[in-house]
Amino acid sequence: THYAPTAGVQELRLALAEKARARNGLAASTDQVIITPGSTQALFATLNVMFGPGQEVLVPEIYWPNYVQEVLLLGGRPVFYPLGAGYQPEVGALPGLVTPRTRAIMINSPSNPTGAVFPEATLRVFYDLAREHDLWILSDEAYEDFVYRGAHVSTGSFERDLPEEKRRVFTLFTFSKSYSMTGLRLGCVVAPTVYTATLLRKCQEPLVASAGMPIQYGALPALSEAERAGVAKMRDTYRRRRDLALSILQPAGMADYVPEGAFYIMADVSATGMTGDDFAVALLKEERVAVAPGSGFAILPRFAADGSLAAEPSPSGAPEYPTNPKARHRVRVAFCVSDEDLGEGLRRMVRFAEKRRAVGSSRASR
Secondary structure, rough: OEEEEEEEOOOHHHHHHHHHHHHHOOOOOOHHEEEEEOHHHHHHHHHHHOOOOOEEEEEEEOOOHHHHHHHHHOEEEEEEHHHEEOOOEHHOOOOOHHHOOOOEEEEEEOOOOOOOOHHHHHHHHEEEEEEEHOEEEEEOOOEEEEEEEOOOOHHHHHHHOOHHHHOOEEEEHHHHHHHHHHHHOEOOOOOOOHHHHHHHHHHHHHHOOOOHHHHHHHHHHHOOOOHHHHHHHHHHHHHHHHHHHHHHHOOOOOOOEEEEEHHEEEOOOOOHHHHHHHHHHHHHHOOOOEEEEEHOOOOOOOOOOOOOOOOOOOOOOEEEEEEEEHHEEEEEEEEEOOHHHHHHHHHHHHHHHHHHHHHHHHHHHH
């Protein structure tokens, strides 16, 4: 075998550039495409290029944990922008979050863990803010093919007619979701300029060298038009499962919004009186159903005066950080199991919640 080129094999870079132009509306040349061993590595390399220690990145307040972990690993500070009804950004709050230390804005639409899809008007607010304050944008579009109403919009498409030197959007893609290649670890970044792509390549070389060559060649057929029907079928399957989840959770008062993308919902367990953490542990023990507590998607790091992370010790002695109260009584449900297993798991979850609700009501009446 041979090492692959650090930026990726040329055939796959060509195919991804064409896909980014045709499907995402990006002004993407082959030289702007960097292949990575999974989009997690794409995220790390991109953040490494965007900012330095002590600088700030705007991140949604309910987020995929790797965002904040990687910002902190690189010595940066996450600054959280608020989400309102349906986990949509409260765009009026955005300008007040920008400081002289702000370097980038992170967007994840469709969202993990909420399933929220940001409308084009919201994405344009982010983009205009970035242009006004000379910020980078990192647009994580891992779930681009799972939008259930309307079409996916790539933020980078807003700058396709601009000169290269005026572009500022890094767009991240993965083969894990649309093509079910999670364990093979393959993703990519479409950089806004050839220069920033060169920085990404130079960052990737000492970290991971490259993505595996056999996997890159194996991924080429996934980008063919012939495979689009399979992706559309998968999207229809997840839409059906989303609808199934809502049909079970809404009557129980455990779904207060409709996720329009990805394959998750943040279910509301507040009526049980339990935190999401306690609910998830007890549900697994009593009903053998696994969900993710909302707190894992909402940790709020604290910093000491010297810029270091400040945490309170937990009873176990491990450091502990506060979490956003908006996630305190939430659990994430994923739809990526069979219809039968999803339906059975959710019915068990509702049954468990109703039992806990009844216990709470009984105690309150004494």
